[in-house]
Each structure stands twice: as C-alpha cells, then as structure tokens.
Amino acid sequence: MNIEYIKCHGSGNDFILIDEITHSYPFTEEERRKISILLCDRSTGVGSDGILFVMESKKAEARMRMFNSDGTEAEMCGNGLRCVARHVIEQLGKTKVEIETEKAVLSVSQVPQIFEGIDTFSVTIEPVSFKADSLPMIVEQEEAINIAIPELSNQFTFTALSVPNPHIVSMVEDYEQEELAAIGRKANELHEVFPNGVNVSFVRTIDKNKIFVQTYERGVGLTNACGTAMSASSIVSTLLGPNDLNQPIVVINKGGLVNCLVEKNGESYSIQLRGNGTNVYQAAVEVNIEEGVWKYSKDPEYNQEENDTYEKLKNYAASQS
Numbered sequence: 617m618n619i620e621y622i623k624c625h626g627s628g629n630d631f632i633l634i635d636e637i638t639h640s641y642p643f644t645e646e647e648r649r650k651i652s653i654l655l656c657d658r659s660t661g662v663g664s665d666g667i668l669f670v671m672e673s674k675k676a677e678a679r680m681r682m683f684n685s686d687g688t689e690a691e692m693c694g695n696g697l698r699c700v701a702r703h704v705i706e707q708l709g710k711t712k713v714e715i716e717t718e719k720a721v722l723s724v725s726q727v728p729q730i731f732e733g734i735d736t737f738s739v740t741i742e743p744v745s746f747k748a749d750s751l752p753m754i755v756e757q758e759e760a761i762n763i764a765i766p767e768l769s770n771q772f773t774f775t776a777l778s779v780p781n782p783h784i785v786s787m788v789e790d791y792e793q794e795e796l797a798a799i800g801r802k803a804n805e806l807h808e809v810f811p812n813g814v815n816v817s818f819v820r821t822i823d824k825n826k827i828f829v830q831t832y833e834r835g836v837g838l839t840n841a842c843g844t845a846m847s848a849s850s851i852v853s854t855l856l857g858p859n860d861l862n863q864p865i866v867v868i869n870k871g872g873l874v875n876c877l878v879e880k881n882g883e884s885y886s887i888q889l890r891g892n893g894t895n896v897y898q899a900a901v902e903v904n905i906e907e908g909v910w911k912y913s914k915d916p917e918y919n920q921e922e923n924d925t926y927e928k929l930k931n932y933a934a935s936q937s
C-alpha cells in the first residue's frame with residue numbers, strides 16, 4: 617500500500633499525519649495498529665511519537681484518531697490536534713473549524729503568533745474531570761488531589777485528572793529525568809491502579825504563570841512535550857501552585873513552548889492550548905503490512921524555512937527553562 621504523509625510536530629512531539637479525506641486508504645483497525653508500530657519505530661521506521669489519522673466526520677469538518685507508537689489508541693492528543701487543526705484549516709481555507717475526537721467535538725482556530733514567524737493554533741482541551749473513575753484510577757478517594765502513591769514514589773505526590781485522556785501530575789522542585797522515566801514505567805505496569813495506563817508529568821514552577829513540564833507518555837515513553845499533559849499541568853498548577861485562571865500560562869518543554877489558558881465555568885474546567893503545528897516534511901512510503909516492511913516511495917521534502925524558524929523558538933524556550 618502506498619501511503620502519503622506529512623511529518624509534523626507540536627512542541628517537538630512528532631507525528632506522522634495521514635489524510636484519509638483526500639486519500640481513501642482501506643485500513644482495517646488491525647492495520648492502523650500495525651502501521652503505527654511499524655512506522656513510528658525510531659530505529660527501523662520513519663520514527664515518531666504517534667500517527668494522526670485525519671478522517672471524514674458527520675459531526676465536524678474532520679475527525680482525528682491518534683495512535684501511540686506502541687499501537688494503542690489514545691482518547692485525545694493536544695499537540696497532534698494542533699497539527700490536524702493546521703492541516704484542516706489550510707485545506708478548507710478557514711481560520712476556525714471543529715474536529716471530532718473520541719470523546720468530544722472540539723473547536724480549533726488560527727490565532728496570533730506566540731513567537732515571531734510561528735503560525736499558531738489554539739485548541740480547546742475538554743472535557744476535564746478530577747473523578748478518579750474518569751481515568752480510570754482505582755483508589756479509595758473519589759478524587760486524587762496531591763496524594764501519595766507509595767507504589768510509585770516515596771518522595772513525590774500526584775494529582776489525577778482526565779482531559780479526557782488519563783494523567784497524573786506532580787509539582788516538583790527538582791528531579792532527574794531518569795526518576796520520571798522510572799515512575800512513568802511503573803505507573804504503566806501498575807494495572808491494579810491504572811487499568812488503562814496513565815501519562816505521568818513533572819511540573820516545575822519557573823515564575824508566576826510560567827512552568828516547565830516534562831511527561832512520560834503512556835504508549836510512548838519520555839517525549840519532548842505532551843499537549844494534554846501541559847494542559848493538565850496548567851490546571852494543577854493553578855490549584856496547587858501560584859498560577860492564575862484566565863491568564864496565559866507559559867509552558868516551557870523540551871521541544872519548545874506553548875501557552876495554556878485555564879478557564880473555569882461553574883465546576884467545569886477547560887483549557888485553550890496554543891502553540892505551533894509545524895510541518896517538517898512531506899513524503900510517501902510503500903508499506904507491506906503483512907510482512908512488516910516499508911520503504912520510501914517519495915523521499916522526504918523538507919520545509920527548510922519553517923524548520924529554521926521553529927529552531928529559533930526552541931532556542932528561546934531553552935534559554936527560559
């Protein structure tokens with residue numbers, strides 16, 4: 617099967633975007649899983665954190681399905697949704713569209729640039745729930761806010777929330793990356809507490825309304841950034857840290873930065889996640905799914921200027937962390 621794709625990223629969280637609206641690929645569910653494992657592999661595949669399948673929708677301008685590099689499907693993907701937002705916005709020549717995701721139809725739009733030269737997309741992250749059941753997380757309390765999870769750590773405390781994929785977030789003063797990786801791995805093996813796995817984030821306060829977030833992603837491992845995790849972390853840092861509702865929070869990550877605006881309506885939270893949706897290159901691959909092999913049928917064509925501009929944002933972000 618010949619598959620055209622765009623290699624894209626949101627804050628260095630990179631994806632293979634496959635447009636099933638302009639190309640009708642006859643993927644079965646099992647094939648989507650196998651293609652994700654085959655192509656996302658960093659040593660033998662194209663290499664990426666996941667695949668974004670852009671599909672027809674009856675409820676919105678398009679539908680996004682996101683598969684992690686281990687072939688599991690996630691309920692939501694914030695950085696990926698910005699890449700899909702850009703793709704659909706450019707295809708339709710609009711500045712605002714709606715995208716269907718597994719749990720909700722979400723508004724996405726093009727907004728003023730967060731950094732010079734960086735086309736910026738805003739995506740709404742909701743529904744948000746602190747109910748342990750919503751992750752699910754098996755715990756005595758109905759909500760797990762700033763609690764110890766001795767199976768994971770004797771040092772850090774965690775807050776659990778779904779946005780709507782599952783996250784636990786710890787506000788830390790300092791940490792070693794290896795500690796986060798070890799806790800992330802443990803959490804995703806602890807099926808008696810997290811039956812569907814969980815994304816694990818460490819949040820460091822840099823200043824008021826400025827945080828650094830790193831995430832061990834379910835189905836992937838440590839990534840440069842995770843959009844839903846930065847959204848979840850922004851909420852937790854308004855609850856437990858110095859950050860404000862309705863004020864843009866600058867979230868620095870290993871791959872760049874985004875802005876998160878946390879809003880509260882009654883008891884419900886939502887987040888406006890704003891950042892890049894960078895197209896790194898376009899290419900095509902010939903894939904034999906049964907044999908698990910692939911080769912380029914069209915070599916990558918890089919968007920040099922766009923990539924160079926993003927490097928400037930990345931360097932700036934590194935100077936801020």
Ligand SMILES: N[C@@H](CCC[C@H](N)C(=O)O)C(=O)O
Pocket residue numbers: 629682684689690691692693694695696781782815833834835836841842843844845
């Ligand atoms: N990187 C994504 C989240 C991808 C899914 C996640 N690994 C999960 O399984 O929930 C983001 O930007 O939100």
